Amino acid sequence: xxxxxxxxxxxxxxxxxxxxxxxxxxxxxxxxxxxxxxxxxxxxxxxxxxxxxxxxxxxxxxxxxxxxxxxxxxxxxxxxxxxxxxxxxxxxxxxxxxxxxxxxxxxxxxxxxxxxxxxxxxxxxxxxxxxxxxxxxxxxxxxxxxxxxxxxxxxxxxxxxxxxxxxxxxxxxxxxxxxxxxxxxxxxxxxxxxxxxxxxxxxxxxxxxxxxxxxxxxxxxxxxxxxxxxxxxxxxxxxxxxxxxxxxxx
Numbered sequence: 001x002x003x004x005x006x007x008x009x010x011x012x013x014x015x016x017x018x019x020x021x022x023x024x025x026x027x028x029x030x031x032x033x034x035x036x037x038x039x040x041x042x043x044x045x046x047x048x049x050x051x052x053x054x055x056x057x058x059x060x061x062x063x064x065x066x067x068x069x070x071x072x073x074x075x076x077x078x079x080x081x082x083x084x085x086x087x088x089x090x091x092x093x094x095x096x097x098x099x100x101x102x103x104x105x106x107x108x109x110x111x112x113x114x115x116x117x118x119x120x121x122x123x124x125x126x127x128x129x130x131x132x133x134x135x136x137x138x139x140x141x142x143x144x145x146x147x148x149x150x151x152x153x154x155x156x157x158x159x160x161x162x163x164x165x166x167x168x169x170x171x172x173x174x175x176x177x178x179x180x181x182x183x184x185x186x187x188x189x190x191x192x193x194x195x196x197x198x199x200x201x202x203x204x205x206x207x208x209x210x211x212x213x214x215x216x217x218x219x220x221x222x223x224x225x226x227x228x229x230x231x232x233x234x235x236x237x238x239x240x241x242x243x244x245x246x247x248x249x250x
Contacts, residue, residue: 001030003209004071005202006060007181008053008079011042014181018074021185022206030210033068035060043182044075045118054080061088062239069213072098072205076114076180077122078129087243089222091212096126098208099177099201104132106197107174111137111167114179115156116145123179137171139179140164160186164194175199 005022007015019034026032037056041049057073057080065071070091073081078094085092103110112123120139127136140163142156160183167173177199178186187200230247233240 001069001210001213002067003030003032003206003213004061004064004068005032005034005074006057006071007034007036008050008057008060008073008075009041009043009181010037010039012036014043014184015074018181018184018202021200021202022072025203025206026210030069030206030213032206033064035064044077044079045116047077047122050075050077050079050122054083058084058087058243059237059240061092062237062243065090070209072202072209074181074202074205076119076201077126086224086226086228087247089218091209091216091221093205093209093212095181095201095205096123096179097130098205099179099199100127100130100132101208102204103175103177103197103199104135106199109135109137109171109173110175110177110199111164111171111173112139112177112179113160113163113167113183114139114141115160115182116180117141117143118145119180137167137173140167140171156183157186157190161190161193164190164196164198168194168196177201 005019015034015036019032023032040053040056044050044053065088068090073094076096078096081094123139127133142159164176175197184202187198191198228247231244233244
């Protein structure tokens with residue numbers, strides 16, 4: 001089985017860390033194929049950036065999904081997720097949605113802990129998009145934006161633990177989600193210091209991508225009535241233009 005791990009930002013180090021986590025989770029069940037956005041932002045921290053990154057993700061999917069069994073959009077805001085599912089005939093998993101669904105099966109209420117206050121409102125909206133805002137206990141972040149995303153998992157360790165413990169004690173969270181690619185891989189290290197299950201979104205997304213690939217065929221996904229109508233385009237990559245030109249009449 002071949003699972004694409006699409007990092008919609010341009011930071012190779014994040015791709016490497018997330019793909020290592022995903023491959024450890026997948027074991028011998030799947031080959032994880034890491035892909036990094038060829039242009040865009042070093043990390044995604046707003047809806048504007050996510051919209052741009054989503055379009056770049058479509059180009060990456062168009063180029064590489066023909067022989068893949070599933071794909072993971074490896075950015076916590078799930079940029080482009082819904083549109084990708086409409087246009088490509090493989091299961092596509094977003095790490096935020098995967099983490100939220102995973103958390104919902106481990107406890108009644110979940111909180112998201114992340115590395116920057118600029119993501120608070122956006123990450124709260126992620127739970128609403130999944131339809132689980134009634135079980136959402138809030139987003140906890142440091143007071144100040146942490147600039148060096150490459151070191152967030154190292155330099156913010158103690159603060160992330162405190163924020164997670166506060167979410168459990170004061171917000172009633174039964175499960176903690178570590179939001180954002182820069183915190184990938186921290187869950188096992190922090191688990192002993194946090195009195196609740198800690199969810200790593202990449203690990204959750206990997207398990208779900210493998211399960212969906214085993215249970216769902218390309219033929220079934222190709223027959224969906226929600227696929228876009230065929231349409232020509234101008235200035236897009238050749239691979240993406242071809243996907244959009246094929247489409248499917250509603």
